[in-house]
Amino acid sequence: MAIGLLGFQTTIAAPLTLSGIGVHSGANVSITFLPAEADTGVVFQRMHDNGDVTELRAVSSQVGNTDLCTVLGFSAARSVATVEHVMAAIYAMGLDNVLIEVNGAEMPIMDGSSYPFVEAFEQTGIVPLGVKRRYIRIVKPVRIESGGSWCEFRPYDGTRFEVEIDFDCPLIGRQKWEGDMNAKTFKAELSRARTFGFMSDVERLWASGHALGSSLENSVVISDDNTVINVEGLRYAKDEFVRHKTLDAVGDLALAGTQFIGCYRSYRGGHKMNANALKALLNDTSAYEVVETSAPRRKPAARDFVTVNAPEFAPWSA
Incomplete structure (x- = not known):
């Protein structure tokens, strides 16, 4: 069953607040999730000390830096970093509309996975809204390549991820995760997979002002041996390494602004490749169509989807 094929848009049942530290900044940060009306989408609101608010829609056109994490916004003073883990939970749990207030420049890393967000959404509850959900359905392949890496979207009756990584490190080596995605699968097989790094990179990252909040409590750390x-x-x-890379891919593709029907495949991908693949897809209007389903209470078949006017629905360009 594809992710969140419930027929109608959703939001959370009540506000909820979580706190933690930023994995790169090392700063304490608090985030509050608020219910939102249909067609709001996912919106981050960075609350500044002087009372100003920077509003950032969680869409492809707002993606800035993707070197070590996914950042929304194009200046350090008015951006929100490391959004991929919470976006993965939002996407996989079928949550369409939510406001996220954050009092810092980075989302809290929590335990390095998406599980704390999944758990919070389950405890708070997700409720349907009276407006049909729309989906991006892939109708022809779109592929990008860079060096020895590649990513592609392909038509598929459902939502599927096939992610493969290949590291020189013998502990990791070549690993692959593949499967149809839904809330149950994400929670059981991907949500608890943590971000990871190498001790050999620590000093370089610290010198560049990154990984200041990284610890054994929120990262898998691989030693020099x-x-x-x-x-x-x-x-x-x-x-756990490839499962976390798949989790990242789910979060990065959530920035389509809506859910997609198709298969996403990658080899030696990452945040930058995921972002560029999504942009390549959205820039090719012949590669997808926007559809909505008339079958909200069971797994929809192809006949249950109807095509809508795509130019009227382009949240990724907002």
């Missing part, structure tokens, strides 16, 4: 430093080890046998 290619072992996991974390006492508890890995959460998903040996392939």
Whole structure:
């Protein structure tokens, strides 16, 4: 079953607040999720100390830096960084409309995964709204390549991810995760996979002002002898690494501004490749169509979707 194919748009049932530190800034940050009306989409509101508010829609056109994380906005003073983990939870749980107030420049890293956000949404509740959801359905392949890396969208009756990574590190090596995506699958197989890094990169990252909040409480750390430093080890046998890369891909593609019907495949991808693949798709209007379903209470078949006027629905360009 594709992600969140409920027929109608959703929002959270009540406000909720979470707090933590930014993995790169090391600063304490608090975020509050607020219910939103249909067709609002996902909107980040950065609350500044002087009372100003920077509003950033969670859409492809607002993606700035993608070097180490996904950033919305194009200046450090008016941006929100590391949005991918919360966006993955929002997308996979079928949450369409929410306001996210954040009192800092970066989302809290929590435990390095999406699970704390999934758990919070489940406890608070997600409610349907009386407006039909629209989807981007892939109708022809779109592919980008860069060096030895590639990403592509392909037509598929459902929502599917096939993500493969290939590291020189013998602990990781070549790993692949593939499967049809829905809330149950995401929670069980991907949501608890943590971000990871190498001890050999720490000093370089610190010198550039990154990873200042990284610790064994929120990251899987690989030592110089290619072992996991974390006492508890890995959460998903040996392939927590590719599961986290898949989690990242879910969050990055959530910036389409709506859910998609199709298969996303990548080899040695990352935030930048995910963002560029999404832009390539959205820039090719012959590669997709915008549809809505008339079958909200069961898994829709192809006949249940109707095509709508795509030019009237382009949240990714907002």
